[in-house]
Amino acid sequence: MDELARAGRTSGAPTVRGPRLSASWQRSHSYGAPTDRVDPVFIGTVGDDSLFFRCGQEVLGGLQETLANEPVSLMLTDEAGHVLSRACHDRTLVDALDRSYLAPGFAFSEREAGTNGLGLALADRAPSLVRGEEHYCTGLWNYTCAAVPVTDPVHGRLLGSVNLTTWSRKSANLLLALAQTAAGHTSALMLSRGHGLRPHPTPRGEVFRVNTAARPDSPSPQLSPDWETALAEVQCALAAGRSVGVVGERGAGKTALLSAALCRAHPRDRILNARPPEPRDTEPWLTLWTPELGKGNTSVIAAGVDALPSWAATELAEIVTTRARRPITVTAREATAIPEALSRIVDTVVEIPPLRRRPDDILALAEHFGTRARNRRVRFTPKAARTLRTYHWPDNVAQLRRVVREAANRSDVVDTRHLPPEVLCGPTRTLTRIETVERDEIVRCLAEPGTTVTRAAEILGMSRATIYRKISQYGIRTPR
Structure with a gap:
């Protein structure tokens, strides 16, 4: 391993510490990453309209104010290692990072830049700290980088990383802790902005x-x-x-x-x-x-x-x-x-x-899941079957299984009133908790047999014009 760690380096290059860094150096070597220069790929303009970007920027903006007198650069990257944003008050550090191309629009995964903090965090999906000469490329030896991956709090997908970079001679004791805090706050803010969406369960490796x-x-x-x-x-x-x-x-x-x-x-x-x-x-x-x-x-x-x-x-x-x-x-x-x-x-x-592209499977699977839930045959009324077939099923078969099990536990003959409000509404923007309650109440009223839109408006204390506007706003499909 020492021979590999020194491949292409000057004599006296350090021994790489720890199995994760050693494995990263091996990958960098197999990728053919440059050892003596920083030459990352430039992708140009990066996207800035995602929830992850907006929340990450807000969190890093607040953290930057607390580090105003410190030579620390705060960066946000996507899941491929492309730098999305960079914030730093220290002009000397900014100029040095520019010369190293550690700037928005450049890619710094292990494949492009060898072992580095953000590349290792994304590759191993774990908090990472890379100091000075632990970097594979000598062009990064002046820096210490701490990075923490950020995952989607609802779906669990890797979104990118939070990266804090400072000079290699500076103390790095708090750098990783700050990066972990910023990553955690970004996930929490995303969940909050998601207005009541359920967090992704922690993977347990079953x-x-x-x-x-x-x-x-x-x-x-x-x-x-x-x-x-x-x-x-x-x-x-x-x-x-x-x-x-x-x-x-x-x-x-x-x-x-x-x-x-x-x-x-x-x-x-x-x-x-x-x-x-x-x-x-x-x-x-x-x-x-x-x-x-x-x-x-x-x-x-x-x-x-x-x-x-x-x-x-x-x-x-x-x-x-x-x-x-x-x-x-x-x-x-x-x-x-x-x-x-x-x-x-x-x-x-x-x-x-995905299930939305296999509409012919929806009713067959629904009947199958219903039968398994009740241990006897479960039927669906034409209105319920049509509702299931026309819903967009963002979580696919797993969501259909859950919806059918809940409905089948209420009746052997499933009608629209037995279905949860989520499948009676078309795709729409993310709702606040109050809007979700309002939508669910409108759907509940409309799903009752014989209830007209006019009658639902009376029950809910709304005018007919208001309830029609709400039906359109929430994408509610009224039973015919």
């Missing part, structure tokens, strides 16, 4: 067996050609001994598709589904289930590999290459998000369309 046996009273639903085509493609790849990655939106049914294909390809196998953990829990999580890869009667689904730290993806790829008896299957939100180490061993990538 590993469990997938039960693929169909119950006699709940046979598998007959789904659309889009689903069957994707299923046949995965099954064909597995039969040929190829590793498969299934990509698509969250909740679209990626694991279900792989489970069905694995069950057909290897009907006697047990199937383990390993969901990614928090970055700090990754090592014990890998230790827990990777020995199963060496068993001939076990198939493994590594779900959400796009959330794995780079070092974990590299280790997993090595284990699969040297020990796996069966081809591993993985899921991710898109093909380009599969970590490079794993993408090299994934032979076939299949995309599953």
Whole structure:
């Protein structure tokens, strides 16, 4: 490792400390990142209209005021390492950062700039501190960088990072703590601005067996050609001994598709589904289930590999290459998000369309989920079926399952009044909590049998003009 750490450097370059930095140097070396100069990619104008950008700017603006007399640069980057913004009162530091191209519009991931604070934080999805000569590129040796990744508080997707940079000779004891505080405040502010949206549950790294046996009273639903085509493609790849990655939106049914294909390809196998953990829990999580890869009667689904730290993806790829008896299957939100180490061993990538592009699947899945919830057949009235088919399902099959289970627990014959307000409204802007309560009350009144818009206005104490305006404002689809 010392030889690699010194590759392309002058004599006397420091030994890299810690396994994360060592792994980052190895990746930087494999990427061909320059060691003697800073030469990042310039992408030009960056987007500034996202909730993440607005909230991050607000948080960093407040932090900058408390550091007014300190030579510290505060930066916001996107998930690919592109610098979105930079704030610093110290002119000398600003001029130096400009000469190093550590400025808005430039990319500073490990691939472009080698080991650096923000690149390591994004690669490992963990808070990172890189001091002076720990940087892979000598052009960054003058700096100490602390960076913390920021994830979407609702959906859990990596959005970017908060990065604090100062001179390498300065004390870095508080730098990482400040970056962690700023990242936490950004997530909290995003959740607050989301007006009551539920936070994404903390990933726990569950590993469990997938039960693929169909119950006699709940046979598998007959789904659309889009689903069957994707299923046949995965099954064909597995039969040929190829590793498969299934990509698509969250909740679209990626694991279900792989489970069905694995069950057909290897009907006697047990199937383990390993969901990614928090970055700090990754090592014990890998230790827990990777020995199963060496068993001939076990198939493994590594779900959400796009959330794995780079070092974990590299280790997993090595284990699969040297020990796996069966081809591993993985899921991710898109093909380009599969970590490079794993993408090299994934032979076939299949995309599953979101539920809104598979309208013929909606009622079949709804009846299936309803039957499983009630242990007997659940029917949907024409109005309820039409409502389900025309809703846009932002959280896909996972959301449909939840909605149907709640409705089926109220009745064996589901009507619009049994459905939650969220599916009776079209796409709209994010609502405040008060607006959400108002919308839900209007929907509840309109869903009652025989209730007209006029009658709902009377019940709610509104004029007819007001309730019609509210129906349009909230995108409420009135039952016919």
